[in-house]
Each structure stands twice: as C-alpha cells, then as structure tokens.
Amino acid sequence: MSDEQMKVQIKNLYKIFGSNPKAMVEKVQGGMGKPELLEKHGHVLGLKDINLDIPARKVQVIMGLSGSGKSTLIRHINRLIEPTAGEMIVDGEDVLSMNDNDLREFRRKKASMVFQKFALLPHRTVAENAAYGLTIQNIPTSEAMSRSQKWIDRVGLSGFENHYPAQLSGGMQQRVGLARALATDAEILLMDEAFSALDPLIRTDMQNVMLDLQEELHKTIIFITHDLDEALRIGDNIAILRDGSMVQEGSPQQIVLDPADDYVSDFIKDINRGRVLEVGSVMHAKPPAKGPELEASTVLEEAMQVLVSSKIKEAIVVRDGKKVGGLSMEDCVKAMARTQGRSEGSSAYT
C-alpha cells in the first residue's frame, strides 16, 4: 500500500523512561535488553523500535499484556507522551514537530480519545461531558450541546443528559466517553482499553455499539486491548506487543494461522478457532467440480456444518462471485488442530 492510504505511520519509535533517556537509545539499538538496561543504567525500556503503518478507515488493534507498552504507544499518537526517538506521521504531518498551538489543534480536530477508566468530568452532566471536546474549541455552549446531542442519542443515552457521571453504571459512563470522543468529528479514534473495565456482557454490548458506528462512520480506530477475543472480533489488523517490542502484525487470520513465536501462540491457544478462522484462509487452491458454495468469509464452524449436512466431501469457496478454491473436511480439521511445534504453550518466553 502506498503512503497516502496510511493514516498513521509510526517509524522507529523508541521510548525510554529515566533521567537520561536519549543516551540510552544507542545502547538499546546495540542490542541491550530491558532487564539489562534497568539493572545497569536504571532506565526502563518502554517501547523499542516500533514500526507500524495504520491504514485509514480501519480498526487497528494493538494488543499485549499489561506492561507491554501498549498504552504508552497509543499516547504517542496524540503526543500525550513524548517519544525518546522516532517519527510519528499522521496524514503526512509530523506530529512531533508541531508547536503547542498546532498540537492543541490536532488534538481538538484530528484525534479524540476514549479512556479505560472513562475519565469523565465528575462535576459536569452527561450532556456537558459529551460536549466537552466542542466547548474546548470555544464553540458556543448551545451549539456544542445540540451537536453532541446527536451522539448522546446514538450511543443510547437519551434521557440521561442531566445526570452526573457518578449516577451512571460503568457501561453507561463509557457510552458518554464514546459520545464525547465522537462529538468532535475527529477522523482518528484512540481507544485505550476502552472496554476493559466493563463486565463481559456489557463489553460485548459496547463492541456492538462501536462496530455499528464504524460501519457507518469509517473512522480510523486504534484500539488497545489485552483481550484476544475482543481483538479478533473488532480488529481489521492486529499488532502484538511484548516488553515494548512489536512481535507480530497482521490480520486476525494471519495471527491465528501463523503465530510468529511462542508468545503469540500462547496468546491464541485458548481461542475458539472455529469461530475465528475463515474459509478463505484455510481452503486449498483447486475448486471441486461441484458442491455447495461457501463465501470466503464464512467461519469454519459454519462451513463444517454445511459440509456435514450436505453429503458431498468438498465445498466450493466463492469470493466476489468467483470460485477461488475448495474446502474439504480435512482442511477444516487441519486448521482447527493447532500447528505442530508451536502449540501447547511451551512458555519459553517467560
């Protein structure tokens, strides 16, 4: 893909915490690891040589366990955290070279953020919170309120406009957070573990709200999570971080079918492969002469049901109306069984 289609480009990004981080970059580039850096120099390696191109209008998930640097990384995009070295390009513009005013403009218009702990203003009502990004831009209150009202309705909070955040449940508070972020019409939505603090049912609920909105709005969403199910569900692309380095980047299918190392395979070992893997990524090349037709985006679980119920051994895989391959029960079973050698969570990385 060419540069123009890339909304956010992160290039050789380093973040080191400590008293003299600039001097430590070379040491890390020279191969020094996180434990050694901490022990010998008293600096903490936050992010190491991150390179990531994030396409426009897609959901990019950044995943990792706590301490992997994912929240640090997302804060570099709107420069809530300054990097030690590297580049951050958004829409071809270098975020790091912006002065205070440009940066404020960038945060007001271009990228808005949703937080794990909601971070609503407790002394303002739901309506005032949703309008916050607009009032910051010095838009008159009445106009800001009417513009944000649309988003309050969209996230399902109509009727709660005059409540204070403390009077709402966690799920509802995060809806306010989402409405606040959407109200500024920013093209980029930064979501820092936005649904992690919610209980599972509410979380699924919020994911649906977000996916519905995305279908219509096509924002560039950068979504941080530690939950693989969530990542697979909403991500068009997933990047996996570990100890501040990027371990793997790719589509959900690629990650599940071809984990880059033990760390990633351990991550994916408990997922329901039948519900994640799609026919298009496990089929073989030659379509059979006849058989039931399956869309390439069908998940394996459904495909296997079709295969079992029709008496024919092989199905034809169709993408955009064209026959692109065939799928046998054997293909399905192979894909469901974990790849040899990388399975069983040999936890060499710990």
Place this chain on the structure above:
Amino acid sequence: MSFFTEFPVMERESLRDLKKAIDSTFRDFTRENGELIEALFDPLKDFLLWFQKILLATPWPIMILIFCGLAWLGSRSWKMVVGTAIAFLLIGYFDMWEDTMVTTAMVSVATVLCIAIGIPVGVAMARSDRIQAVITPILDIMQTIPSFVYLIPVVMLLGIGKAPALIAVMIYAIPPIVRLTNLGIRLVQADVLEAADSFGASYRQRLFGVQIPLALPNIFAGVNQTIMMALAMVVIAALIGGSGLGTPVLRAVNNQYLALGVFNGMAIVALAIIFDRVSQAYGKRLQKHREGGHGV
C-alpha cells in the same frame, strides 16, 4: 573546661550591637518609608471603614434579615436560619450589636482578601514544585510565629489602627486557604486531566474547567478554616486598634470583669459557629455531583 558547661555565646557587646543595628535599621526604614507604606494601605483601611459603616448604618432588623438570608442561601436549612436569628437577637439584646458589626466587617474583609490573594498563590504552588518549596516554609512561619512578634514591625510601620489590625489578621488567617488550594489541585485525578489534554484543552481551560472545580471541596475547607482563624485573631487585633468584640474582652481581662468577658466571648463563638456551619453547608452543596445512585 568551661567550654562544655557554658554555651559559647556571642559576646555580649556584639550581640547588643547586632540587635541595636537591626532595630535602628528598621527604625530608619520606618521613618523614611512609613508614610508611603501607610498611604499604600489607605485604600484597604478606607474599604474596611466603608463596609463597617454600611453594616452599622443599616437598621438592625434589616441586617438580621440579611444575615438570615445569607444563612439560607448557604445552608438551605431552616434550623440554621432560626439559629442565626436567635444569635443576633441575643447579641443585640445584650448590647453588643455595634462591636459585633465591627468584628463582622473586619472578618469579612479579611476573608475576602485572603481568598483573593490565597487562591492564586495556591494555584501557583500547585503548578510548580519550586514555588511550593519556597512558599511552604513561609506559611509555616506565618502559622507558628507568635502573633505578637509580627505585631511589632506592623505597628512600627503602620501605627495603631484598622489597617495594621487587618494585616495581622490576614497573616494569621491566609495559610489554610493557600495550603488547601494547592492540595486540592494536586489531588485532582490525573486521568481526568489527561482527558482534558487529549481534547486539546489550554492551560486556562484546564485550570478553570477541571482543576479548580474539582478542587473546590478542598478550597472550601480552606475558606472555612480561614474564617475561623480570622475570628480567632479578633482579640489580638483589638490590641492594635482593631476594635470590635475584642476590645471589651481586653478591658475585661485588665479589670477582671467576668461577665463582660464571657458575653463578648460568647458573641465571638456565636459568629464563629454561624460562619462555620453556613460555609461548610455551602461547600457540601457544591459537591452534589459526587452523590452516587440513579436519579437525583
């Protein structure tokens, strides 16, 4: 070995000279600049006298109505309003109305000035650790040094009267509002501030839209403490011309008039309780949003 039994003190001559030098330097300074400094504080004195005159010129029933109205606005409680009315009626009945008005004027003006100066100083302290490191010991001194010690230079500079009394009250009463403003702002949750930053809030928008509103409960506790401490200084202020309820107390001490002392002392206590309860209730109402639960 007298070295160990007798502290090696400064020579008596030099010590006396040192004290003399300090005294004469300050006295010269006073002689040269006393009038100028007095003139500087004149607007303050005029403002205080003007306010005091208004309180005294207003007929007492109207004043009581105003006090009750303020109590209602602050606390929204009938008990407070009735209590306030009874307290002021008793004060008037025992012939302490004028002194009480004088004291009320002094405490009100001192509190307003403390807020006007104290909150910006507290904000500056919260913004910079260096400023905090400089101001904190100054506040410590202001709170612990015996009031009589700073009465000396104040009286030397400004003489006896309303202005020095007001300044003495303020020196004693301003530390809590400064400290609690600083504390309140520093206690504002980092994630809320981060959210404000992420939406592009400027420094002013952060300060007035997030930090001060969220620090208000603490700032209000500071205001409350400032009022209480200003009232506590009323008697000492009377020593240097503050007049008001402190003056009869001083007279009572000098002449062993028990009843006079107790009556005026009780009037001060009554004022303190009214100010305290009303300002606390008002501070609590500001935090209405902190109440949880659905519906209001």
